[in-house]
Every structure is written in structure tokens, then in C-alpha cells.
Amino acid sequence: xxxxxxxxxxxxxxxxxxxxxxxxxxxxxxxxxxxxxxxxxxxxxxxxxxxxxxxxxxxxxxxxxxxxxxxxxxxxxxxxxxxxxxxxxxxxxxxxxxxxxxxxxxxxxxxxxxxxxxxxxxxxxxxxxxxxxxxxxxxxxxxxxxxxxxxxxxxxxxxxxxxxxxxxxxxxxxxxxxxxxxxxxxxxxxxxxxxxxxxxxxxxxxxxxxxxxxxxxxxxxxxxxxxxxxxxxxxxxxxxxxxxxxxxxxxxxxxxxxxxxxxxxxxxxxxxxxxxxxxxxxxxxxxxxxxxxxxxxxxxxxx
Amino acid sequence: xxxxxxxxxxxxxxxxxxxxxxxxxxxxxxxxxxxxxxxxxxxxxxxxxxxxxxxxxxxxxxxxxxxxxxxxxxxxxxxxxxxxxxxxxxxxxxxxxxxxxxxxxxxxxxxxxxxxxxxxxxxxxxxxxxxxxxxxxxxxxxxxxxxxxxxxxxxxxxxxxxxxxxxxxxxxxxxxxxxxxxxxxxxxxxxxxxxxxxxxxxxxxxxxxxxxxxxxxxxxxxxxxxxxxxxxxxxxxxxxxxxxxxxxxxxxxxxxxxxxxxxxxxxxxxxxxxxxxxxxxxxxxxxxxxxxxxxxxxxxxxx
Numbered sequence: 001x002x003x004x005x006x007x008x009x010x011x012x013x014x015x016x017x018x019x020x021x022x023x024x025x026x027x028x029x030x031x032x033x034x035x036x037x038x039x040x041x042x043x044x045x046x047x048x049x050x051x052x053x054x055x056x057x058x059x060x061x062x063x064x065x066x067x068x069x070x071x072x073x074x075x076x077x078x079x080x081x082x083x084x085x086x087x088x089x090x091x092x093x094x095x096x097x098x099x100x101x102x103x104x105x106x107x108x109x110x111x112x113x114x115x116x117x118x119x120x121x122x123x124x125x126x127x128x129x130x131x132x133x134x135x136x137x138x139x140x141x142x143x144x145x146x147x148x149x150x151x152x153x154x155x156x157x158x159x160x161x162x163x164x165x166x167x168x169x170x171x172x173x174x175x176x177x178x179x180x181x182x183x184x185x186x187x188x189x190x191x192x193x194x195x196x197x198x199x200x201x202x203x204x205x206x207x208x209x210x211x212x213x214x215x216x217x218x219x220x221x222x223x224x225x226x227x228x229x230x231x232x233x234x235x236x237x238x239x240x241x242x243x244x245x246x247x248x249x250x251x252x253x254x255x256x257x258x259x260x261x262x263x264x265x266x267x268x269x270x271x272x273x274x275x276x277x278x279x280x281x282x283x284x285x286x287x288x289x290x291x292x293x294x295x296x297x298x299x300x301x302x303x
Numbered sequence: 304x305x306x307x308x309x310x311x312x313x314x315x316x317x318x319x320x321x322x323x324x325x326x327x328x329x330x331x332x333x334x335x336x337x338x339x340x341x342x343x344x345x346x347x348x349x350x351x352x353x354x355x356x357x358x359x360x361x362x363x364x365x366x367x368x369x370x371x372x373x374x375x376x377x378x379x380x381x382x383x384x385x386x387x388x389x390x391x392x393x394x395x396x397x398x399x400x401x402x403x404x405x406x407x408x409x410x411x412x413x414x415x416x417x418x419x420x421x422x423x424x425x426x427x428x429x430x431x432x433x434x435x436x437x438x439x440x441x442x443x444x445x446x447x448x449x450x451x452x453x454x455x456x457x458x459x460x461x462x463x464x465x466x467x468x469x470x471x472x473x474x475x476x477x478x479x480x481x482x483x484x485x486x487x488x489x490x491x492x493x494x495x496x497x498x499x500x501x502x503x504x505x506x507x508x509x510x511x512x513x514x515x516x517x518x519x520x521x522x523x524x525x526x527x528x529x530x531x532x533x534x535x536x537x538x539x540x541x542x543x544x545x546x547x548x549x550x551x552x553x554x555x556x557x558x559x560x561x562x563x564x565x566x567x568x569x570x571x572x573x574x575x576x577x578x579x580x581x582x583x584x585x586x587x588x589x590x591x592x593x594x595x596x597x598x599x600x601x602x603x604x605x606x
Contacts, residue, residue, distance in 0.1 A: 121506050122522040122529070150518065167514040168485055175478040182471055203424050209549045210513055211470040215453065219425040226425070246512045
């Protein structure tokens with residue numbers, strides 16, 4: 001395969017560097033991962049870390065365009081790239097990239113994150129999810145849900161990401177399961193209990209008093225009605241259920257509306273269950289959207 | 304002072320044993336604290352730990368009635384005392400006590416916690432706050448707020464605690480400040496910033512989308528609008544504000560209603576500010592209510 005039809009996508013986060021070698025259609029040819037996340041690197045060490053990580057592919061293909069995204073473009077990364085403002089599509093995101101030449105002649109393109117300046121009290125931000133959304137496609141107006149530590153709900157309109165909103169569901173869940181008194185005593189190792197998850201969803205549907213509802217993780221045990229084995233999935237249902245309830249309150253959907261789940265953070269099955277419970281007409285998008293989106297923005301930036 | 308007019312209140316928790324020597328009117332004459340919380344004791348060790356802790360007072364006064372409350376009466380304590388059910392006043396709580404004789408002839412009375420069986424999805428529970436409420440007084444119908452790690456809102460009606468509800472505000476705040484990514488970077492040691500607290504309250508008034516609102520602790524910093532010094536108090540305002548908003552949704556008050564803050568967990572000033580912001584006609588109760596309540600239930604149990 002010729003170098004001009006091959007590209008590299010580098011998803012460079014806090015604790016690791018993941019790289020994907022893709023063909024012109026975004027198909028993954030190879031992948032590698034190193035522990036050289038940005039938290040392990042000092043100023044001036046990034047280029048070497050990247051060249052070392054990618055050297056097997058550079059040896060084989062010579063100069064290859066590289067798209068880098070993730071925390072690498074944040075304040076604590078290599079180069080801080082300003083957020084592009086909503087509404088934005090592939091063109092606007094490409095215009096917000098920053099380009100430099102690597103020692104072997106490869107183009108390195110830093111991809112920007114996205115901000116929604118209309119959110120209150122402060123502009124909302126995403127870094128990586130906008131690339132996944134581009135990979136999913138912007139041709140059809142849609143409501144998209146990208147589950148994660150900080151879940152995103154996004155609206156696509158007229159070929160661009162029109163607006164989005166963050167829900168810190170995954171982080172609250174992790175805090176509760178790892179450090180809280182409320183959800184102490186869950187079976188270890190973690191057990192997935194689909195029925196307990198649905199139970200949590202149903203309770204979340206009944207109450208918007210979240211600070212009180214969370215205490216049911218404890219009172220359920222005291223009442224002898226919620227077992228240690230059910231606890232984790234029940235709490236997961238409570239918080240994901242609250243996300244759907246609050247997203248509805250925030251105007252993201254009405255019952256019977258259509259929405260699509262994008263990305264692949266291991267939560268899609270649970271979000272499908274929750275979406276159905278809240279009356280959404282829900283679809284599951286492709287899960288390899290990051291590569292496709294990064295490639296599209298990369299080509300746009302280099303063309 | 305004669306032994307018959309002196310009593311001892313033991314607030315025996317997970318990590319410590321606090322004891323108060325009080326006169327017949329509930330006035331505190333002396334207090335002591337030992338690190339012998341229930342987590343440090345095995346079955347069979349409790350009586351010795353108590354006798355050792357109280358020996359200075361027993362030497363001076365001989366046999367003295369002792370009321371014990373807190374986690375000592377929980378499943379992991381010395382004697383598990385079943386929760387008394389709402390509605391309950393001093394009489395019902397006294398009927399739920401359990402009594403035994405200490406080696407020196409002192410009556411030891413274990414005080415029960417309280418459960419509200421009407422709460423969904425599971426009965427709510429308190430252990431200690433019911434004693435504070437009795438100490439505050441049940442003569443007037445009232446809405447009471449007892450701030451804490453797990454705040455309680457309680458309704459007093461016709462001389463009894465009619466119902467109550469828990470809000471896990473304090474625990475969520477602690478999780479966010481200690482372990483979260485959202486609120487990382489707050490100034491250490493903690494800074495109290497009254498203006499930032501009010502700001503958080505105001506934002507909580509504007510939005511019931513709590514899982515999204517919490518992310519403003521992070522986006523405020525990214526936007527350069529919320530400083531590391533403001534972060535802690537701002538987040539405290541967000542979560543306490545959410546408690547008041549959700550308590551209103553749960554039917555605990557309407558704007559202009561009267562409520563009283565009971566107890567002394569170091570949060571009363573903040574709760575006063577929040578209550579005023581939410582339009583409550585708010586009063587601050589006495590802060591030595593635990594001793595008075597325990598004494599009343601103790602006398603009731605022994606009479």
C-alpha cells in the first residue's frame with residue numbers, strides 16, 4: 001500500500017498513547033499502544049515519544065499523515081489547540097486544526113475540541129467526541145448520545161454539530177462505587193445484573209429527587225430488599241436513568257423521538273436499555289467512528 | 304450533685320466514643336472522647352470499653368443512668384436496636400429503647416433510630432437525628448432541616464415526627480472535592496468563599512439538570528471564570544442548592560414557608576444562606592439539642 005493512501009490516527013490521552021494505522025477508507029490496518037500518556041511527559045519530550053511510538057510504521061511506509069487528538073491538544077498537552085465553536089462540521093473543525101512537520105517529513109495535524117458557547121453558566125466543552133460525531137456522519141439531522149465518563153448529548157442540524165451538553169454520569173457512578181458510604185458493600189469483583197439495572201432505571205423514572213434517590217442504594221440493603229450482588233447495577237441504573245430524565249428536562253427529547261448512540265465506551269448496551277425505558281426510538285451507530293471522523297478532518301485540513 | 308440528677312449521654316459512632324455528663328436540665332457538666340469507635344471493637348469488648356471510658360464519672364457519682372446512641376445500636380454495633388416507625392415522638396422512641404444493667408448498677412439505655420416506612424423505593428432511616436429533633440422540641444408543627452453528610456428534612460406534626468427524607472448532599476460534596484476530576488484543582492487548604500457559595504446556589508436555582516450542572520465546576524475553570532480559590536465554595540453552593548431545589552420538588556416547602564435548622568454539623572450558616580435564597584422563612588434552632596433529646600427519651604424509658 002502506498003504511503004499516500006495510508007494515515008495514522010493518534011488518540012493521545014492522559015495515561016496512554018493509542019495509534020491506529022488506517023487505509024484511505026478508514027479501515028484499521030494495525031494498531032499500537034504505549035503508556036506514554038501526557039501525564040508521563042515533560043515539555044519537549046512529546047515529539048520523541050511520538051516518533052518512537054510510530055517508528056515501525058514510518059519505517060515501513062515512510063512519511064504518513066498523522067492526526068493527533070485527545071488531551072494532547074489540551075492545556076496540559078503538547079500544543080494547546082483552541083476549541084472550535086458550535087455550530088461546526090468537518091470544515092470548521094479542519095479550519096481549527098494546527099499543523100506541523102515531523103522529522104521524517106510526515107504532516108502532523110492536531111485536531112481541535114469543540115465548545116458550545118450557548119451553554120450556561122459556562123460554555124460546554126468536548127474533546128474527541130466531535131471527531132466521533134463527524135465519523136458517524138452529519139448528513140442527517142439527529143440527536144446523538146455519546147456515553148462515557150462525561151456523557152455528551154449532541155444535536156446535528158444542517159450538516160453541523162449545532163449544540164451539545166455534558167452529563168457527568170459516569171464519573172458520579174465511579175465515585176459512588178469506589179469511594180462512597182452510600183454504595184458500600186457491593187460484591188467484588190463487580191457483577192452485572194441486568195434486572196437490577198432495569199430496577200434502578202425504573203426508580204429514576206419515578207423521581208427527580210436525585211440526592212434522595214441515591215440514598216436508596218443504602219436503604220435497600222438495610223431493608224433487605226437489595227442484595228450486595230444487585231447493588232452495583234442498581235446504582236448504575238439510578239444514575240443513567242437520571243441522565244435520561246434530566247436530558248428530557250433539558251429539552252433533548254420527548255417521548256417517541258428518535259436518537260442514536262455513538263461511540264464505543266462499553267456502555268452502549270446499558271444506554272440502549274435506558275433509552276427504551278424512557279420511550280426513545282433508539283438506534284445504535286457504528287462503533288469505529290473515531291477513525292473515520294479523524295480521517296475526514298485530516299483530509300479536509302491537508303486538502 | 305446527687306447521682307439521681309445526673310445522666311450520661313454516649314454518642315458512640317464508627318470511629319469514636321463521645322460522652323457528655325449532663326445535669327437534670329440537660330446542661331453539660333463535662334465531656335470526654337475516646338477513639339474506641341465501633342470499628343475498633345470486637346464482639347464482647349463493648350462493655351469494657353464503655354466502663355473504662357466512663358470510669359472517672361462513675362468513681363465520682365456512682366451509678367448514673369446512661370443513654371447510648373449512634374452506630375452502637377446498628378447492625379455492626381453492640382446491640383442492634385430495631386428502628387421505630389414514623390410517626391413517633393418521645394414516648395414511641397422510649398418504647399423502642401433496650402435496657403441493660405452495667406456492672407456498677409448503672410442503667411444503660413440504648414436509643415433506637417427512626418424509619419419512615421412511607422418513603423419509596425425503600426423505607427428511609429435516621430439514627431441520631433430523631434434524638435436531636437426531640438431535643439429541639441415537638442410542641443409546634445414544623446418543617447425541620449438537619450444538615451449533615453446525609454441531610455434530613457423532617458416534618459413535625461401533633462407532637463410527633465410525622466415523616467422525613469434523606470438527601471446525600473454532604474457525601475456527594477465530599478466525593479467531588481476529594482476524588483473527582485470535575486472539581487480537581489481547588490486551592491489547598493480549603494478556602495471558604497461566601498460569594499462563590501452564593502454563586503453556586505444561584506446556578507442551582509436556575510437548573511434542575513444536576514448531572515450537567517456539576518460539570519460547570521470544570522468548564523468554569525476552562526473558561527477562566529471560576530478560580531481555584533472559588534471552586535470549593537461554588538461546588539458547595541451547587542450541591543446544597545440542589546438539595547433545596549429537590550426538597551421543594553419533593554413537597555417539603557413552598558416559597559415563603561417557614562422552616563427551622565436543627566443540629567450543629569458546622570453547616571448551619573451555609574444552610575441559612577441557601578434557605579433564604581430559596582425563599583424560605585428560616586430560623587436557627589438551639590445547637591445543643593442532642594443532649595436534651597437523649598435525656599428526654601432516657602427519662603421516658605426509665606420512668
